[in-house]
Amino acid sequence: MPSIVKPLIPLNPLPKNDLGLTVRDYEGAMSTLCAGCGHDSVTAAISHAFFELSTPPNRIAKLSGIGCSSKTPTYFVKGAHGFNSAHGRMATIATGANAANRELTYIGISGDGDSLSIGLGHLMHAIRRNINMVYVIENNGVYGLTKGQLSASADIGSAPKKGDANLLAPIDPIMLGLTLGATFLARSFSGDKEQLIPILKAAATHRGFALIDVISPCVTFNDHEGSTKSYKFVRQHEVKEVETDFVPLAVPIREKIPSDEAKAVTMHDGSVLRFRSVPDGYDPSDRMSVEEYIRDRQSRGEIATGILYVNESGAE
Amino acid sequence: MPSIVKPLIPLNPLPKNDLGLTVRDYEGAMSTLCAGCGHDSVTAAISHAFFELSTPPNRIAKLSGIGCSSKTPTYFVKGAHGFNSAHGRMATIATGANAANRELTYIGISGDGDSLSIGLGHLMHAIRRNINMVYVIENNGVYGLTKGQLSASADIGSAPKKGDANLLAPIDPIMLGLTLGATFLARSFSGDKEQLIPILKAAATHRGFALIDVISPCVTFNDHEGSTKSYKFVRQHEVKEVETDFVPLAVPIREKIPSDEAKAVTMHDGSVLRFRSVPDGYDPSDRMSVEEYIRDRQSRGEIATGILYVNESGAE
Amino acid sequence: MTITHRGSERVNDFAVKLANVNGTGSASANSLLVQAIFRMGIPVSGKNLFPSNIQGLPTWYEIRVNGNGHTARAIDYDLMIAMNSQTYAEDIADVHAGGYVLYDSSWPLANDLKRDDVTFLGVPLATMCLENFQKPRERILMKNIVYAGAVAALVGVDVTVAADLLTETFAKNEALRESNQRALRLGYDFATENFECPLEFHLEPMDANADSILIDGNTATALGCLYAGATVAGWYPITPATAVMDNFTRLCAAYRREKIPSDNPDEPPTYKNNYLIIQAEDEIASIGMVLGAGWSGARAFTSTSGPGISLMSELLGLGYYTEIPAVIIDVQRVGPSTGMPTRTQQGDILMCAYASHGDTKHILLFPANPHECFEFAAQSFDLAERFQTPVFMLSDLDIGMNDWVVPRLTWDDSYVPDRGRVLNDTDLAEIAEFFRYTNEDEEFVTPRTLPGSASKGAYFIRGSGHDKYGRYTEVPDQYQEVIDRLKLKHASAAPHVPAPLIERHEGAKVGIITVGSCDLAVREAIGDLAGHGLATDFLRVRGFPFVPEVREFVEAHERCFVVEQNRDGQLRSLIAIETGVAPERMTSVLAYGGFPLSASQVVNSVLTQMEIA
Amino acid sequence: MTITHRGSERVNDFAVKLANVNGTGSASANSLLVQAIFRMGIPVSGKNLFPSNIQGLPTWYEIRVNGNGHTARAIDYDLMIAMNSQTYAEDIADVHAGGYVLYDSSWPLANDLKRDDVTFLGVPLATMCLENFQKPRERILMKNIVYAGAVAALVGVDVTVAADLLTETFAKNEALRESNQRALRLGYDFATENFECPLEFHLEPMDANADSILIDGNTATALGCLYAGATVAGWYPITPATAVMDNFTRLCAAYRREKIPSDNPDEPPTYKNNYLIIQAEDEIASIGMVLGAGWSGARAFTSTSGPGISLMSELLGLGYYTEIPAVIIDVQRVGPSTGMPTRTQQGDILMCAYASHGDTKHILLFPANPHECFEFAAQSFDLAERFQTPVFMLSDLDIGMNDWVVPRLTWDDSYVPDRGRVLNDTDLAEIAEFFRYTNEDEEFVTPRTLPGSASKGAYFIRGSGHDKYGRYTEVPDQYQEVIDRLKLKHASAAPHVPAPLIERHEGAKVGIITVGSCDLAVREAIGDLAGHGLATDFLRVRGFPFVPEVREFVEAHERCFVVEQNRDGQLRSLIAIETGVAPERMTSVLAYGGFPLSASQVVNSVLTQMEIA
Numbered sequence A, B: 001m002p003s004i005v006k007p008l009i010p011l012n013p014l015p016k017n018d019l020g021l022t023v024r025d026y027e028g029a030m031s032t033l034c035a036g037c038g039h040d041s042v043t044a045a046i047s048h049a050f051f052e053l054s055t056p057p058n059r060i061a062k063l064s065g066i067g068c069s070s071k072t073p074t075y076f077v078k079g080a081h082g083f084n085s086a087h088g089r090m091a092t093i094a095t096g097a098n099a100a101n102r103e104l105t106y107i108g109i110s111g112d113g114d115s116l117s118i119g120l121g122h123l124m125h126a127i128r129r130n131i132n133m134v135y136v137i138e139n140n141g142v143y144g145l146t147k148g149q150l151s152a153s154a155d156i157g158s159a160p161k162k163g164d165a166n167l168l169a170p171i172d173p174i175m176l177g178l179t180l181g182a183t184f185l186a187r188s189f190s191g192d193k194e195q196l197i198p199i200l201k202a203a204a205t206h207r208g209f210a211l212i213d214v215i216s217p218c219v220t221f222n223d224h225e226g227s228t229k230s231y232k233f234v235r236q237h238e239v240k241e242v243e244t245d246f247v248p249l250a251v252p253i254r255e256k257i258p259s260d261e262a263k264a265v266t267m268h269d270g271s272v273l274r275f276r277s278v279p280d281g282y283d284p285s286d287r288m289s290v291e292e293y294i295r296d297r298q299s300r301g302e303i304a305t306g307i308l309y310v311n312e313s314g315a316e
Numbered sequence C, D: 001m002t003i004t005h006r007g008s009e010r011v012n013d014f015a016v017k018l019a020n021v022n023g024t025g026s027a028s029a030n031s032l033l034v035q036a037i038f039r040m041g042i043p044v045s046g047k048n049l050f051p052s053n054i055q056g057l058p059t060w061y062e063i064r065v066n067g068n069g070h071t072a073r074a075i076d077y078d079l080m081i082a083m084n085s086q087t088y089a090e091d092i093a094d095v096h097a098g099g100y101v102l103y104d105s106s107w108p109l110a111n112d113l114k115r116d117d118v119t120f121l122g123v124p125l126a127t128m129c130l131e132n133f134q135k136p137r138e139r140i141l142m143k144n145i146v147y148a149g150a151v152a153a154l155v156g157v158d159v160t161v162a163a164d165l166l167t168e169t170f171a172k173n174e175a176l177r178e179s180n181q182r183a184l185r186l187g188y189d190f191a192t193e194n195f196e197c198p199l200e201f202h203l204e205p206m207d208a209n210a211d212s213i214l215i216d217g218n219t220a221t222a223l224g225c226l227y228a229g230a231t232v233a234g235w236y237p238i239t240p241a242t243a244v245m246d247n248f249t250r251l252c253a254a255y256r257r258e259k260i261p262s263d264n265p266d267e268p269p270t271y272k273n274n275y276l277i278i279q280a281e282d283e284i285a286s287i288g289m290v291l292g293a294g295w296s297g298a299r300a301f302t303s304t305s306g307p308g309i310s311l312m313s314e315l316l317g318l319g320y321y322t323e324i325p326a327v328i329i330d331v332q333r334v335g336p337s338t339g340m341p342t343r344t345q346q347g348d349i350l351m352c353a354y355a356s357h358g359d360t361k362h363i364l365l366f367p368a369n370p371h372e373c374f375e376f377a378a379q380s381f382d383l384a385e386r387f388q389t390p391v392f393m394l395s396d397l398d399i400g401m402n403d404w405v406v407p408r409l410t411w412d413d414s415y416v417p418d419r420g421r422v423l424n425d426t427d428l429a430e431i432a433e434f435f436r437y438t439n440e441d442e443e444f445v446t447p448r449t450l451p452g453s454a455s456k457g458a459y460f461i462r463g464s465g466h467d468k469y470g471r472y473t474e475v476p477d478q479y480q481e482v483i484d485r486l487k488l489k490h491a492s493a494a495p496h497v498p499a500p501l502i503e504r505h506e507g508a509k510v511g512i513i514t515v516g517s518c519d520l521a522v523r524e525a526i527g528d529l530a531g532h533g534l535a536t537d538f539l540r541v542r543g544f545p546f547v548p549e550v551r552e553f554v555e556a557h558e559r560c561f562v563v564e565q566n567r568d569g570q571l572r573s574l575i576a577i578e579t580g581v582a583p584e585r586m587t588s589v590l591a592y593g594g595f596p597l598s599a600s601q602v603v604n605s606v607l608t609q610m611e612i613a
């Protein structure tokens, strides 16, 4: 059943962490997302990261807003305390929780709609306050749960960009973070667990606000304009009754992102994203050069991934 | 009476513009702001700009949010159509008005509280949509109308910055605008009419979203930490009953900002801001170099003013 | 001929429930059946009971056929199409004794699921599709059409009608047309060969639908907005309101694009959009945009659901106090909070009536079906501009997202929008001075001007205290003068909102008041109650502020029941507050579990509370 | 001895109004007078009628002295201190015939301003200050103290008391102390030399204030929050609520900072804040932070006014439905929209009772004065945690920002906060399983756990549909089971909120119901009405949900008046909805112009409506 696809788990016998727990203890309820949804891969990575960090499940507070992405906290670390709040408001709830109890590890899961539209102001002020938490944006460029409207990060990945850049410029949380003096900024791809897990671990150990923008494709409403396999295209060119509620089963995309070259990854809708992870020796501490690096890669149609910026001095 | 200080007006006989109107026709009701408030100087500059542009008053729509700054649209161009809306929402109202009638010249007046706290998300999305309007932030680093709380731009001008930069980093609308692909970004100082008026005229003629961040000191709640003449200091070191409602009469600060050197201007609270306007031949079209220039100046404790970035191609 | 019961035979009076897995394409098959039955001229309804999920969770579809037009939700099922193994147990339990269960017999049915008081009809759907179709995608999709074929045979759907529908649907797609036709036949033939078709409950053609159409409320609402001439919309996606804007967008693209032929004959013409639909960053921005556009003279609206109204509260007060036309479509869903986004409720009535802090009162319209959605949506704009204030149309998920058989939508082409009192430059030239809140008419409306008009008409809108001249004030009398007029203005709208529908019955001492989508169930219930010897009168509220008839109705009856779909009896409260009648004269009949109301819920509750049950 | 009227002489019964220019430092002088009168043991009130402006606009201050303790706003003035030339005309007109006007005679008074039925007392304030003070700043500031001195002489304020006050105030500032003393004397001596002092209405010492203090509601509220142990606050500045947080911040800095001595004796100790007050980016964030902190077990609150509540609506529903303790202080101001931010009203009653979409109901507390602000603020936290839900305390600008004479604040040091049902790890160890919404007590409250507790107690809060186990659900019964309990839980709070205050009078057939800051004016009015031969009983609502007494009171009287400060009679509506009594049994007496209520408004309205006026 598509609804019971589980995050991949290692072969038995399951290894144990310092607490004597297995990765199973860091999983949660059965996912009800679409088969192949990028979010499920992120969920799996989170389970692994906390497992490897040996974080006591009950010392984790997992929060979210509203959206397919925001449903995922139910799917990891069942022993953690969870709060699936309201659309766009997770950062404010996390801020208050943090004020009341600074001893827990806070992880917030959000979507691009949740964080870059309705919740944008809160996200920016949480960055400014450097709230001690991991903030994951599962970024798919669409509003998944409401069936595929474009989000404010919409043309992430649609290369070349469509339309008037000044009218449709996507909002890039990493760039905003740099402007706002964020202390930890990373970008990754749901399909690359090898990269994502270490980033999650680094973020969880960072004292301060750690923002991770994870490109996490929506297999169902991969709605880039002009994509001939896109949901929108089907809606318009085939017949409503037949297609609207048919969600073909898809498999999650998995790719290892190299640093020596850009890796081209084909999305479910046929569009191609070109990922590159930062090279060895990359210096994530100088804001200006970081920005230049990202923009330079962008200008080549590449998405730079990895831990892009860190400022531990600023950590609380 | 402090309450009837009027924007300075030229000596009679008043010159007429192409419409045969004098600058008087571009003024509005009597200001009820504090004597010497920077906002009144901005008001005067706006009257002059529209007068010089010979814009028919009835073709101007002036909007604002809530705050001392947002009160000012009543004080200019009485013949224009005005909308003093709700706190932080002016950008959304202007967007809707623009959708209904694209023939008018829209000018929105806001404050740093109005735009960078409660209204931040709307401002950013208005920039992203490149709404055709002039958007003025009368930036004083405090919440004037509610009596002097620090705003999100609080330490603008308090050099050296206080506290943990990562906790208190001011939100800089110009930097945000650059990140978001804004098409017109300028910064000025309420005290320099010679600079402000041309910027306002350029903004009004720009087809797209023109953001002007005007540093406009609050004479009453100039609340920079550690300023020994600050309202807060008085409150703490003298006696509440006597001082809270006493607002000393002040005169507006006037300074011409040169481009060859940085001009040090002393604020009402004794703190010093160092302004510099962009040099002749400065290229406002290259985003990256613009950013470098601004940051470079910042690093020297200077505030770069003038038309900092323009992208006419992006104009709608 | 409507319903007939000959012995065990039941014609045009039964209910089918289809249990599917979300995202497997069953909607196509289900609506094919409803459309076919509709074309056979028989009153029918299809209700989609779906989860807040995109793929994999259980979802249900209910088809009710009733020759007498009682097509509210039936909660007792003659035939279950059990396509979801996850929910076999509950679905099979859901069929009434003597009913039937159709399931996919490609796999045997576990014994513990068997019931001996129902008949199991096994159709090897998976196997049939495996044998008859190649593409894996088809093999999944076509299962739906195959069971549709089987159902057609079982209940007597005219298979040629169904076939025609498929032909029309796939006119442009040969391949799909062929495979769908084949699938339909497969199911139909299998059933006729293996089962006694039709079953004792079945269809016989009527012609009850000659002047009707099958349409959902959100589409009808979008049409109403289009006909009313709405040109600006600001919105934020939210279930179940999203389809209003999807449809409005589609319609505008089709009917609101101006063709501008290019001077150069070789070049193609260009198009100008005479509308602007903005997907805002949130609901606060949505209503802000609507107010900005309304201020500027455009007919503007937003569509949202409960959470959106909560967020809009502050600006709704701004619109009320500054007197700006705005139309808000609230397609209600289950609250509080995020609640059950894909389930129906009428829980925003009180909030919408008084949305915002301070003393505010809004105009509300309550459609009961897509036909009224069409009419009331259009009327909302007239009311908003006539009374210069936000107007709410409260639809709900049941109306908005389900297909209803309603009278054909008609539009009076002589319709002239009521733009309210707006002074243009000529008007201004004729008056000495203009002050925004002076010169009120007998409905306490004062003329406004639009931005851009001559400076004589320029004024300064403010949400802060203002006098009737529009000037800033903090003087008590001047402030009160304005808000007192607002209260009177609101009251004057009563005769202009849709009048309540009243139906009296011989000797009825009991009255039943209801609203919106409760309509069909309550009407059916009134019949059933009569059967139980209880005559009741009927009143359906369709607009707020209330006309005197509402109060009179309550007072004219020894006892009144107020049927509504929320927990706290919000309509009852609103009637008490606004008409002055004692809440105690009105007994609540409440259903708020999230599924559309059914007559039996009303009948049971009324009878129990009358203590004659 | 309280009030005496000997011939024309009136002791301890008069009103003075002071007309000033905003931002000129008059508040100091005005409160100096009130404090001095207070110290003389005489009941007094000072009401600040100020504009939404920082400098330059007119502002008024009213002092009412009444030996019987009737210190509600008096709207007829014996003495006017006319310090604002802009408003001379209206201010002079405001004095009743036979009254006095004190003005700055440094400039002659225009003839058209003269009235021959009042006595003009010219004091050359500007000139005196010019001659006696050097610094320009002093010359402006001291004018205020000079007129204070004159007033002291005119109404018989004990000048040594006033002088002592100045000495205490400026204990730390020699220069200021000296100049203030001099200014006071200047005014006092000028008056005694030039006018017949005291005037026929004047003060005589009493001993009514032995157990009283002079305090404003916002300070008292902050104290209540401190005593209740609030440790987290999220807020956004808004008049008139800002001072609540200003004071809470000041108090926390003084009493909530833990001194951590450094190991190295040479180094100074460091301090740890056992509290966190966050100035949020807006009100939505404020309530979000409060809910986050409440979820985590802190006593958290926010303070705001109408517009803030509107913005919080959505999250208030989340708090209600997920059952998180939260305290919201609403210091009401004039709405709708921005309205008159510096004026008072009671316009948020209905909104707060039902804030948010869907079916929601909140607990409300209605303090009438700073003393109740202190007690109710503290109690709000107990109620919020006991009932695991948002609790609103509805203060208003009159209570919050004016100085009131109230009984000394007392605190029972044996107070143990009611933290409600929270399971810690030991508790968890004793139970087999934990499910968030099971195991309810007789008040329908279910135990919760806090983040960080053992995984056995871990659960997943969601604003979406959930069953009693806290699991996601879309099943009608499971959803209803939870919200039905919420309704019962809300009802169970009735006996725990502050009980209504009831005062019966011999033979009264008429009842007067009121709320909050109407208290003093209504009590005074009841006396006056008795004087007019109308005996009335008194009930002041202090909490919602209502106890049965409220309903019984209405039913026990032939007629009830509901006195409140809003346009739409919101309390009356709430009583009707929630108790079931007919709204018609309650007649509204409404004042909503933005100034504090005065007895005469109530008396006139009641008498007119009783048709015996």
Ligand SMILES: Cc1ncc(C[n+]2csc(CCOP(=O)(O)OP(=O)(O)O)c2C)c(N)n1
Pocket: A066, A067, A068, A069, A070, A087, A110, A111, A112, A113, A114, A115, A138, A140, A142, A143, A144, A145, A146, A151, C236, C237, C238, C239, C283, C307, C308, C311, C338
């Ligand atoms: C106040 C409010 N407005 C709108 C919605 C409807 N809504 C639910 S999820 C969602 C957007 C989800 O998009 P995103 O955050 O990108 O998450 P995704 O589903 O793409 O993972 C919206 C608009 C809501 N729940 N609440």
Ligand SMILES: Cc1ncc(C[n+]2csc(CCOP(=O)(O)OP(=O)(O)O)c2C)c(N)n1
Pocket: B066, B067, B068, B069, B070, B087, B110, B111, B112, B113, B114, B115, B138, B140, B142, B143, B144, B145, B146, B151, D236, D237, D238, D239, D283, D307, D308, D311, D338
């Ligand atoms: C929703 C809402 N919250 C709070 C307020 C109170 N308020 C009025 S003005 C203001 C801030 C003004 O600051 P700014 O925008 O910087 O303007 P300034 O007075 O400094 O020019 C606030 C918080 C309000 N009017 N509405």
Ligand code: SF4
Pocket: A032, A033, A034, A036, A037, A038, A039, A068, A069, A140, A144, A145, A217, A218, A219, A220, A221, C054
């Ligand atoms: S709709 Fe898209 S985002 Fe949502 S679950 Fe399905 S694939 Fe994931």
Ligand code: SF4
Pocket: B032, B033, B034, B036, B037, B038, B039, B068, B069, B140, B144, B145, B217, B218, B219, B220, B221, D054
């Ligand atoms: S308070 Fe400050 S911002 Fe407001 S009017 Fe006075 S000087 Fe200007």
Ligand SMILES: [Mg+2]
Pocket: A111, A112, A113, A138, A139, A140, A141, A142, A143, A144, A151
């Ligand atoms: Mg998304």
Ligand SMILES: [Mg+2]
Pocket: B111, B112, B113, B138, B139, B140, B141, B142, B143, B144, B151
């Ligand atoms: Mg400011």
